[in-house]
Amino acid sequence: MEEISTKNTTLCPSARPEFRETVVFGVISGTVGEPRVTYLKHPQPITDELVAKASPATPTEVFRMATSCVTTACLHFDGQDCRLAKQIAEKLSAVTQELPPCSIRRDCRWWQQEGKTACMRCPQVVTDVYNPSGLAITISKLAAG
16 A cells, blocks of 8 residues: 655644545544554555445544644644644543554654653544543533633
8 A cells, every 4th residue: 555645744633534635544443432543554545445444434433534734724723732632631541551653643743742641642532422421522622712
């Protein structure tokens, strides 16, 4: 498979498939209550074929995706930082003791902003959660400002 170049781009690790140049960097495993990301060795472009493989679930329930951070065009961006990354780092418990083998880390907004703290929590993050816990709702509200 083709390796995606992410040089000189800050990436949002909570992207949606409809954004231009979106890549899949992980697959959601685990359970609904305790999801875990299995990281891909190399990010892969989101394609119609991958979207179809997610069915009947949505792609954001099955894949973790990244795309260029849109900064001020995002409701989570406060003008300087990603509030979502901050809330994840502050409110979620770490789910790993070692840095996950993430292929987008060097370009990841969350890594650049929150460092290891965000990475230790990232494996439990699912972009779309349809039955969120109270904590997930709180983080979402706080991150939206």
